[in-house]
Amino acid sequence: MATNPTPTNDTELLHLCGQVVQGCLELESETGTQDTTAALLQERLRSAHADLAEVEKHKAERSRLRRELREWDMESERVLGRCRLRLAALFGNGFNDQWEAAGFPDGSTMVPEVFAKRLALLAQLAAYFTAKPEHESQDMRATTAICEMTHQSLSGLRADVDHHKSILQNAVQKKNATLKLLRQRLRRVIGELGLVLAADDVRWRRFGLNPPAGEPLPEPVAQVTLTALGQGSLRVQWPPALQALRYHVQSRMMGGEFATRSTVPGTEALLQDLPPGEFIEVRVIAATAQEEAAPSPASAALVG
Template sequence: MAANPTPTNDSVLLARCHDLIKGCEALEEEIGIKQNTAAAMQAAWDAANAALMEVGRVKTERGQRRKELRNRDREGEVVIGRCRLRLTALFGTGFNTQWGAAGFPDRSTMVPEVFAKRMSLLSSLTRYFELKPEHESTDMGATAVICGATFEALSDARSAVNFNKSALRTAVLAKNKALKKLRHKMRGLIWELGILLTASDPRWLRFHLQMPARLSLPPPVEQVTLEATGQGKVFVQWPPAPHATRYRVQMQRMGAAEFTAAATVHEPEAWLQDLPPGEFIEVRIIAANKAGEAAPSPASVVVVR
């Protein structure tokens, strides 16, 4: 229904559906809602919210797993460096067949710069010191046990990162499925209300929906938040305006006489890019729908970084 579009932003969708649930709880018996009841809407909302939270949890875990992998990798570099010092005392500084037998790649005696080669070298050093225990040095931290333990810790950390990647893909698919179902329930309820209510029935407003017979202008956006994120980019955000179906983002550069169009978006956020660092810009938002445009919001100022 054109007067009540389905939000595409996930958080806005949850908020709108929460309003619909409250409307159902108050009016579903009075109106005669049978299919998209408060209980059915709540179940879909709960599933979508849980799926979104699970994605957030897995993303947080991803950061922890990546940090752990970086820490284990740094420890691996230290161990390889100690083994290198030990073998330098035995083989000299130049690459030769003995360095190759120890597993150092690319005819180099340096700690490899590539992660996969560092892992492979730790494994090779473990086998080498097992075969050549006389070349080990406990004092220097160059032993088969140390190399093996470091390799296992690094391998486990890498496996945890890969497992998290798989878990995140699964969580995102589940989230998309749950949000799709929630949008379907929302559209279903609005369709059902369209059958049960006249286009001018004021009870539409109890669901925080527009009456199809009367599309009101949205109120002006009250405030605009600007965040300069670097590289000439500014993130713009504002609270949603009731009944707005689109927003015009306008920008005024330092020294300019007027605001100019920067973007038109359907959600209460936007990115401004390719701006000169160090420049002051003002940004304002105009909420709009098919009935027309609201007055511009107060302008906010930021220095581009």
């Protein structure tokens, strides 16, 4: 049904399904829809909400693990830096056989830039200090115990991040499968409504849907920007709204009633002859030839 496409955005899909469920519950006796229609869609909707919540939970856990991994990786660089300074005092700054025996890779005495090489160097330094305890330095915190502990923490967190990546992928796959079933159920409900409601029946709106024979309802204007120009004038600007053919610009004195000041086809209007020194609230209503969206949030400005 071209006038009621199935949303591809997850949030929009759940919102529409909630509206359809509510419409089914409220108008079940009027429309003659089966009493299982709302229940089946609601069941799919609950499953989708649960699966989406599970995905968000795993995303939060992945972020926590990644953050902890970054912190430990920074600590590993500090540990390796201290070990490097300790060994430089023993071996000199130039690379030689002693640096190679300690495990420094690539013919360099610098702390490796690659994560895997830093992880490997921690293990090699732990083994080196175990074999050469006289080269440890408690004062410089370059010891077997510190290298081992840092290596274990870093490698353990890396394994946790990789494992949780797999868990999240499975949760996303499950969520996508559930949303696919939800979309299929939604299409069946819309198809059933098409059998019991006329194409121009306004009750389609009660389900969050557009009457197939009518105009699509325009999207509301998201926000309004006001610029005081002085001499009792305000410039009103707003982003375009989907399906809108024109816009009603309404204003009021603080505490008063909104009244339409102008109707324009574009996304800007000039309000004049306003009382200087007064706060004015302005909102915009997107409209088609026959339909109007909900008003935008109101914005206020002091008239100059």
